[in-house]
């Protein structure tokens with residue numbers, strides 16, 4: 742019975758950050774149209790809203806970049822988490838935190854990324870049965886803590902991502 746590799750990136754943090762970023766950027770777009778409407782009647786207020794809407798969309802897009810990095814830059818996952826928390830906070834003045842929802846989503850996503858530990862995410866070794874092998878003769882495979890790929894037990898580095906094993 743072959744086991745599928747455990748996810749090698751913080752899945753919850755990844756999706757929460759994406760949803761948070763999308764909500765904050767979406768509220769930014771709404772503010773943009775509100776700002777245009779206001780500019781017609783109250784130019785001062787409208788200009789302020791337009792500025793906030795641009796900054797809100799920017800914060801939302803930066804959150805999407807952070808989510809993208811969560812899937813790749815594993816070594817920096819806690820640092821990216823801190824960045825996500827800061828961006829969630831930055832969304833508060835510009836889009837009211839994506840009306841609160843985007844702020845909460847990104848904040849929890851950032852905290853999950855900070856707390857995420859690759860080594861605690863799955864066993865270093867896993868028993869698998871290669872296809873065609875006798876089912877009662879499982880072979881010990883080494884699981885990469887970084888990317889989740891399996892290598893032969895004697896290997897000292899990952900055959901997929903090249904990271905040396907501790």
Ligand SMILES: [Zn+2]
Pocket residue numbers: 885886887888889890899900901902903904
């Ligand atoms: Zn690897």
